Amino acid sequence: MRRLTLVIAAIALGALSLPASGQAALPKTKNAKIVVPRSIGGIKLGLKFNKAAKKWGSGECSGDPGDFGSCSYTSKDIAEGSAAFSSVNGKVATVSINAGLNPKNQYVISGPLAKFETKDGIGLRDKISKFKRAYPKAKKLGAGYSVSGKGKSYMYVTAIDGKRINAFTLYDGRQGG
Secondary structure (H helix, E strand, O other), X not given: OHHHHHHHHHHHHHHHOOOOOOOOOOOOOOOOEEEOOOEEXXXXXXXXHHHXXXXXXXXXEEEOOXXXXXXXXXOOOHHHOEEEEEEEOOEXXXXXXXXXXXXXXXXXXXXXXXXXXXXXXOEOOOEHHHHHHHOOOOEEEOOEEEEEOOOOOEEEEEOOOOOEOOEEEEEOOOOOO
């Protein structure tokens, strides 16, 4: 359990620490829905890598789309946040959106990611207590809550400060052991 928590935290925080220069803009999607625990911004687990890349527009992509690949999206202003997805065997295995950090290392959200929300109106920056009320079966895990999906998949919602949501991450269940 501890290893899983550390892997999740490293992925979420790693996406936030990407350098702003050379990164692609935030996702250009009209679908800003978060479907707990199925999809983020129209990208579902198992979607083909190339289709996911088309849904979110040009990102900074690396790896082999048919094997292991990933795309990251970060605005020039890191305070606007970041988004990413990765694939295993050519199919999406993780999807995440993360709040940005301002120069004082405080979590903030503005720009396109501010539109991403669940059917209950929960998005980045909302109180984790609101999420817990909307998803009472969510289980406490490290700095956030996990909601089980189909098979081994799950969505992990973090609130590093313990109060406000700073990331939504969807996993297919093959990562982190």
